[in-house]
Structure formats: structure tokens, C-alpha cells
């Protein structure tokens with residue numbers, strides 16, 4: 001059923017507003033993800049509407065909109081409501097390309113001291129089947145660990161891969177296999193293993209399979225068994241939501257508290273997305289209890 005739009009939504013050049021329109025929030029799974037309905041994102045809304053979107057976003061980790069056909073200017077205008085745009089790019093996989101960006105569980109760019117706060121993906125062209133994306137919620141994952149393991153992780157920091165890793169993943173649309181030697185060659189920033197989400201006060205696990213190399217003060221060999229444990233635990237189905245795209249779909253994920261995985265199962269078909277990254281800040285460590 002189509003939810004009627006409130007008359008309070010106005011075109012960008014109209015300064016008349018009456019009452020506030022709020023999105024309807026529908027969880028996509030029990031622990032992570034929500035679809036927001038009832039808004040037309042080509043319109044400008046009062047601040048309260050964006051505050052409601054932000055609240056749902058912080059709470060659910062990743063939010064989705066459907067049937068929003070925005071042009072480049074409208075995409076930027078929408079994204080700017082939530083922060084400073086750091087990167088704008090097209091994410092395109094052509095029918096003859098076999099590799100895809102993000103086909104492994106990861107958080108975007110934790111190889112930076114200040115990893116992006118969020119990523120927004122706008123779907124333009126979607127293959128006839130496949131090409132879904134999955135997200136795992138690191139708040140629910142941390143909360144489901146034992147108090148003993150939570151306490152251990154709360155005291156730790158982790159070394160993430162050097163920024164050169166970024167080139168392999170993001171500079172090319174069809175990246176070659178990363179070389180283990182290059183992956184291990186240089187170390188990058190230190191991030192807390194458990195970070196705080198200030199808006200909700202939530203503690204979230206902040207290591208990820210793509211960029212985290214080892215715990216600070218531990219060797220990689222010592223770190224891997226525990227890292228592998230949380231990587232396996234973190235993608236249990238109850239922590240994961242999966243989104244089926246259509247042209248006009250939007251996913252925006254809080255890159256501080258989710259991992260994502262682009263499912264590369266549409267060989268021979270084109271997929272075109274527009275991607276905007278919002279600037280982040282140095283992760284705030286969660287305090288030990």
C-alpha cells in the first residue's frame with residue numbers, strides 16, 4: 001500500500017511548511033536494519049524529519065528507502081543533511097567484469113585514522129537477479145558475547161591495514177586478488193576494538209575481516225584465533241540483514257557499527273550504483289564497565 005505523502009513536504013524552492021512528516025520505520029530483521037517509508041527524498045523536509053531518519057539510522061545500523069529516483073544534485077543534497085561528503089563515486093560492474101567491490105565482509109576504509117562515518121548507496125541499474133548486499137550489526141554482536149569476552153575486548157586496540165590496502169579494494173572497479181605480502185607489508189592506524197556510538201550510548205565491536213590485522217601488543221598469530229572467532233560469530237544469521245535492490249533503492253549504513261558484504265552472483269550483467277561517503281572522526285573507545 002502506498003503511504004500518502006503529507007502536504008508538508010515542499011519543493012526546495014518553496015519555504016512554506018506546515019506540520020512535520022516522519023518516516024514509518026519497518027525493521028527488516030530483528031536485530032539490524034530498517035526500511036523507512038512515507039518520504040519522497042526529492043523533496044525538502046523540515047529538520048525534524050532528518051532527525052527522525054538519523055535516529056532510526058543510529059538505532060538500526062543500516063536503513064533503506066525504495067523508489068527514490070534522485071539525480072546527482074538531489075543525492076548530494078540528501079547526503080549533506082547527514083554530514084560532510086568525503087567521496088562521491090560511481091560503482092559500476094560491467095557484464096564482462098568478474099570481480100566486484102566489497103565481496104567480503106568489511107567496514108569501509110578502517111585503514112584511515114578517521115574512517116568514514118557512513119556510506120550511502122543509490123541504485124541506478126540492477127542485474128535481473130542477484131547483486132544483493134548484506135549487513136551485520138556490530139552492536140547486537142557485541143551484546144551477545146559473554147561478559148568475560150566483552151571485558152577482554154573492551155581493553156584492546158587493534159592495528160588495521162595500511163592505507164595502501166585501499167588501492168586494491170577501491171581504486172579499480174575490477175580489482176586483482178590482493179597479495180598477502182602486500183597486505184602484511186605495512187601497518188596502519190590503531191582503532192579501539194570496541195567503540196562507542198555516542199548517539200545511542202551503544203558499545204559496538206569495531207574489528208573487521210578486511211582491514212584488521214592484529215590486536216595491539218599481540219602478534220598476528222596470537223590475534224588470529226580470537227579475530228576468527230568474532231568474524232565467524234559476527235555473521236550468524238540473526239545479526240545479518242540482506243537487501244534486494246531495485247532501481248531507486250537507497251541503503252545508508254552507519255559505517256561505525258556495521259559490516260557489509262556485496263554478493264557477487266550476477267556474472268554477465270551490469271550493476272551501477274552511486275556511492276557517497278560521509279566524513280568520520282577518530283573512533284571513541286567504549287569504556288570498560
Ligand SMILES: O=C(O)CCC(=O)C(=O)O
Pocket residue numbers: 091101102103108119121132133260261262263273275
Ligand atoms: O555494491 C555494494 O553492494 C556494496 C559495495 C561496498 O562494499 C561499498 O560500497 O562500500
Ligand SMILES: [Fe+2]
Pocket residue numbers: 102106107108260
Ligand atoms: Fe564497502
